[in-house]
Amino acid sequence: xxxxxxxxxxxxxxxxxxxxxxxxxxxxxxxxxxxxxxxxxxxxxxxxxxxxxxxxxxxxxxxxxxxxxxxxxxxxxxxxxxxxxxxxxxxxxxxxxxxxxxxxxxxxxxxxxxxxxxxxxxxxxxxxxxxxxxxxxxxxxxxxxxxxxxxxxxxxxxxxxxxxxxxxxxxxxxxxxxxxxxxxxxxxxxxxxxxxxxxxxxxxxxxxxxxxxxxxxxxxxxxxxxxxxxxxxxxxxxxxxxxxxxxxxxxxxxxxxxxxxxxxxxxxxxxxxxxxxxxxxxxxxxxxxxxxxxxxxxxxxxxxxxxxxxxxxxxxxxxxxxxxxxxxxxxxxxxxxxxxxxxxxxxxxxxxxxxxxxxxxxxxxxxxxxxxxxxxxxxxxxxxxxxxxxxxxxxxxxxxxxxxxxxxxxxxxxxxxxxxxxxxxxxxxxxxxxxxxxxxxxxxxxxxxxxxxxxxxxxxxxxxxxxxxxxxxxxxxxxxxxxxxxxxxxxxxxxxxxxxxxxxxxxxxxxxxxxxxxxxxxxxxxxxxxxxxxxxxxxxxxxxxxxxxxxxxxxxxxxxxxxxxxxxxxxxxxxxxxxxxxxxxxxxxxxxxxxxxxxxxxxxxxxxxxxxxxxxxxxxxxxxxxxxxxxxxxxxxxxxxxxxxxxxxxxxxxxxxxxxxxxxxxxxxxxxxxxxxxxxxxxxxxxxxxxxxxxxxxxxxxxxxxxxxxxxxxxxxxxxxxxxxxxxxxxxxxxxxxxxxxxxxxxxxxxxxxxxxxxxxxxxxxxxxxxxxxxxxxxxxxxxxxxxxxxxxx
Amino acid sequence: xxxxxxxxxxxxxxxxxxxxxxxxxxxxxxxxxxxxxxxxxxxxxxxxxxxxxxxxxxxxxxxxxxxxxxxxxxxxxxxxxxxxxxxxxxxxxxxxxxxxxxxxxxxxxxxxxxxxxxxxxxxxxxxxxxxxxxxxxxxxxxxxxxxxxxx
Numbered sequence: 001x002x003x004x005x006x007x008x009x010x011x012x013x014x015x016x017x018x019x020x021x022x023x024x025x026x027x028x029x030x031x032x033x034x035x036x037x038x039x040x041x042x043x044x045x046x047x048x049x050x051x052x053x054x055x056x057x058x059x060x061x062x063x064x065x066x067x068x069x070x071x072x073x074x075x076x077x078x079x080x081x082x083x084x085x086x087x088x089x090x091x092x093x094x095x096x097x098x099x100x101x102x103x104x105x106x107x108x109x110x111x112x113x114x115x116x117x118x119x120x121x122x123x124x125x126x127x128x129x130x131x132x133x134x135x136x137x138x139x140x141x142x143x144x145x146x147x148x149x150x151x152x153x154x155x156x157x158x159x160x161x162x163x164x165x166x167x168x169x170x171x172x173x174x175x176x177x178x179x180x181x182x183x184x185x186x187x188x189x190x191x192x193x194x195x196x197x198x199x200x201x202x203x204x205x206x207x208x209x210x211x212x213x214x215x216x217x218x219x220x221x222x223x224x225x226x227x228x229x230x231x232x233x234x235x236x237x238x239x240x241x242x243x244x245x246x247x248x249x250x251x252x253x254x255x256x257x258x259x260x261x262x263x264x265x266x267x268x269x270x271x272x273x274x275x276x277x278x279x280x281x282x283x284x285x286x287x288x289x290x291x292x293x294x295x296x297x298x299x300x301x302x303x304x305x306x307x308x309x310x311x312x313x314x315x316x317x318x319x320x321x322x323x324x325x326x327x328x329x330x331x332x333x334x335x336x337x338x339x340x341x342x343x344x345x346x347x348x349x350x351x352x353x354x355x356x357x358x359x360x361x362x363x364x365x366x367x368x369x370x371x372x373x374x375x376x377x378x379x380x381x382x383x384x385x386x387x388x389x390x391x392x393x394x395x396x397x398x399x400x401x402x403x404x405x406x407x408x409x410x411x412x413x414x415x416x417x418x419x420x421x422x423x424x425x426x427x428x429x430x431x432x433x434x435x436x437x438x439x440x441x442x443x444x445x446x447x448x449x450x451x452x453x454x455x456x457x458x459x460x461x462x463x464x465x466x467x468x469x470x471x472x473x474x475x476x477x478x479x480x481x482x483x484x485x486x487x488x489x490x491x492x493x494x495x496x497x498x499x500x501x502x503x504x505x506x507x508x509x510x511x512x513x514x515x516x517x518x519x520x521x522x523x524x525x526x527x528x529x530x531x532x533x534x535x536x537x538x539x540x541x542x543x544x545x546x547x548x549x550x551x552x553x554x555x556x557x558x559x560x561x562x563x564x565x566x567x568x569x570x571x572x573x574x575x576x577x578x579x580x581x582x583x584x585x586x587x588x589x590x591x592x593x594x595x596x597x598x599x600x601x602x603x604x605x606x607x608x609x610x611x612x613x614x615x616x617x618x619x620x621x622x623x624x625x626x627x628x629x630x631x632x633x634x635x636x637x638x639x640x641x642x643x644x645x646x647x648x649x650x651x652x653x654x655x656x657x658x659x660x661x662x663x664x665x666x667x668x669x670x671x672x673x674x675x676x677x678x679x680x681x682x683x684x685x686x687x688x689x690x691x692x693x694x695x696x697x698x699x700x701x702x703x704x705x706x707x708x709x710x711x712x713x714x715x716x717x718x719x720x721x722x723x724x725x726x727x728x729x730x731x732x733x734x735x736x737x738x739x740x741x742x743x744x745x746x747x748x749x750x751x752x753x754x755x756x757x758x759x760x761x762x763x764x765x766x767x768x769x770x771x772x773x774x775x776x777x778x779x780x781x782x783x784x785x786x787x788x789x790x791x792x793x794x
Numbered sequence: 795x796x797x798x799x800x801x802x803x804x805x806x807x808x809x810x811x812x813x814x815x816x817x818x819x820x821x822x823x824x825x826x827x828x829x830x831x832x833x834x835x836x837x838x839x840x841x842x843x844x845x846x847x848x849x850x851x852x853x854x855x856x857x858x859x860x861x862x863x864x865x866x867x868x869x870x871x872x873x874x875x876x877x878x879x880x881x882x883x884x885x886x887x888x889x890x891x892x893x894x895x896x897x898x899x900x901x902x903x904x905x906x907x908x909x910x911x912x913x914x915x916x917x918x919x920x921x922x923x924x925x926x927x928x929x930x931x932x933x934x935x936x937x938x939x940x941x942x943x944x945x
Binding site: 365754761763766769776 | 850
């Protein structure tokens with residue numbers, strides 16, 4: 001029984017997560033509609049549905065706070081959907097905070113903490129939408145709109161001037177339409193605004209939007225057409241026609257549901273003024289000027305959004321567009337800012353199966369075993385060479401090859417199942433930026449691209465916090481204050497870009513800002529103060545990154561809410577490295593900063609360089625290998641060891657193990673390579689391996705498969721005479737680069753990575769194990785630990 | 795605990811028993827990959843059913859001399875407290891049911907730490923069988939290493 005309930009609970013949390021994700025996504029789409037008379041019905045429906053589901057689920061499980069809060073939010077959304085209230089900035093903020101608190105409530109229940117107080121937020125919702133409608137309208141027209149802290153200039157939404165007798169709907173003309181209109185008016189024509197209310201009865205009489213359009217074109221020039229959603233959920237079409245026809249011509253069209261008004265000069269002027277100026281407030285005394293703002297979310301096309309487009313897309317209804325062929329309507333997408341491709345996680349839940357990641361891990365493991373079994377089969381087939389007739393052998397081998405191909409497909413299939421679109425975390429970034437914009441009073445435009453890029457679920461989860469940190473850094477450190485930006489001749493709006501792409505077996509994620517760039521001077525002087533670099537060292541971008549990521553490093557004198565404690569970047573770097581990825585930095589003073597993260601698509605399978613040292617085989621993750629080279633052993637420089645220059649100081653003090661002889665880890669060899677000094681890592685010494693005398697029987701101990709490989713590999717650096725040449729594998733970068741001395745390089749393999757889970761075999765310098773098809777475990781080197789230990793300290 | 799089945803293995807001529815609930819499987823010793831800088835009784839790691847597990851040489855663990863593996867050597871894969879490890883024994887072939895009342899607490903006479911590693915002693919077919927406490931065998935601390943590891 002309890003088990004049943006707990007698995008039910010797991011489902012509850014998972015479903016809530018999904019709904020919350022959808023809510024976050026949809027709230028971002030709603031943002032542009034703030035203070036607009038019309039809201040996208042479909043998005044509201046989705047939001048409403050998500051809250052409704054959370055409410056129901058929470059009720060079943062007994063999370064009362066979540067149920068209650070979801071109920072309040074649902075009620076507000078219903079009011080919005082039924083056009084009882086207009087979405088105000090206040091309302092959107094309440095929805096956003098409500099979502100946050102709702103998430104907190106559910107999380108608190110999950111980890112069995114007391115739930116946060118939901119009374120204040122529930123009260124907020126009640127005050128927002130229990131206002132009587134009159135008051136609501138008062139507010140609509142109030143002269144003094146309270147301004148939001150984060151207003152972007154040039155997003156004014158003209159509302160109806162009070163002086164209009166029969167209020168026409170404010171129409172959004174495209175620039176070219178306004179020009180056409182102005183030109184036509186100069187010729188002495190008059191402008192009329194027609195409104196047509198379609199209906200079934202009229203349609204029966206053959207009066208529909210298309211016939212009305214023809215009628216209008218018969219009396220003059222049709223400048224603009226636009227569908228308008230009505231309060232009652234119906235739809236009307238508004239047209240602007242320039243004509244010199246007499247009003248008698250169309251006065252009796254009223255009976256066909258076509259009303260008309262003179263299109264006011266003033267309206268036209270204001271249209272033009274907003275076309276001509278982007279950042280000018282329109283000034284002609286229209287009441288109720290509204291400002292909406294915040295971080296704009298754009299995707300794919302990074303055009304600078306003009307307020308013109310903003311206002312156009314803001315009031316274009318989507319349904320009639322499909323129903324009626326209004327070819328004059330601008331072909332902009334119906335939804336403002338909606339990402340071009342629909343994200344895969346919005347598929348209908350009916351054909352989605354939720355699977356625990358651990359089960360997929362097991363599946364992956366089984367596939368790995370199959371791969372290994374198959375290579376054993378291949379070995380056995382080779383042993384039959386002498387006995388079997390050639391024809392039989394050939395068919396067996398063909399079967400074996402087919403099997404190999406199918407297994408590869410199977411493995412890829414399982415890997416694909418684990419992949420999720422990275423868009424999931426990008427949405428969270430958008431929220432983080434939104435909050436930061438409020439805190440920092442900066443203006444930010446966010447560009448997102450490649451949100452459909454897929455990556456292993458586990459990696460996505462691990463990257464959430466590091467990415468958040470980079471984004472926060474970009475807003476709080478990277479972007480300058482508005483005035484400063486203007487002084488530098490930049491747009492007052494800062495730009496932050498989040499990008500993801502798949503490049504071969506890696507996923508690249510970029511976080512870029514167009515801010516001030518990393519202050520190399522400040523970093524250098526701080527580093528000199530902390531004596532992490534010499535007094536006259538100049539910094540490469542790699543070293544710069546190393547310094548920024550060093551623990552406790554901050555150029556800030558004081559920490560603030562968002563950053564400045566000097567640990568965040570350390571976490572970023574460590575997480576990326578642990579996941580087998582790379583972090584790099586590209587920065588230009590005054591131009592901006594770009595962090596580039598390269599991650600493997602999946603953790604389970606990686607490319608590795610297989611090497612042998614003293615007869616033992618090791619795998620080095622290829623992602624950390626820089627180059628393979630040979631140097632004369634005479635070039636190795638020994639330097640005296642200092643008694644207390646231990647690099648093992650307590651860091652590795654593991655109660656399970658004998659204290660290591662410090663000298664084993666103490667590095668005293670280095671080599672000059674491409675203008676830098678690399679410490680040498682001698683695995684034979686670190687790992688207490690028998691030192692191999694080349695040509696001895698150590699090679700006999702190599703596994704049969706590897707021996708084969710030895711003979712077949714063509715691109716192997718053979719140690720011709722190890723007395724004079726050392727084979728080096730250069731690993732790591734920047735500060736942590738080092739050279740591993742190996743006897744042989746046996747080749748490159750795709751390996752299935754297995755962690756060493758038991759404390760008995762968790763040792764410094766070994767990251768895990770794999771096998772190369774013969775069932776024999778091969779240890780994978782932990783490059784980070786090895787290079788850290790080898791770092792020369794003096 | 796009335797009549798529990800046990801796996802019997804041999805180590806230096808002595809019979810030991812492990813509760814069969816703990817035993818996942820028994821394997822021949824194939825290739826063991828040594829893990830550098832691990833405790834001396836850890837022979838290394840092996841792949842077993844897709845998992846990497848440590849192989850513990852019980853002879854070294856209990857302070858006896860190492861011998862070469864032969865055809866009778868067995869790797870007994872046990873699972874205790876969410877850990878899976880392999881124990882290397884000289885041989886392991888028997889499967890017996892020992893009645894609960896045949897198990898006695900380990901006598902005081904056996905000095906030192908060994909009583910910690912035994913849950914009891916049983917007489918099975920004229921032979922003494924030492925019943926192993928797997929949880930304790932897998933627990934390691936510096937003290938036990940000092941006591942058992944022949945460094």
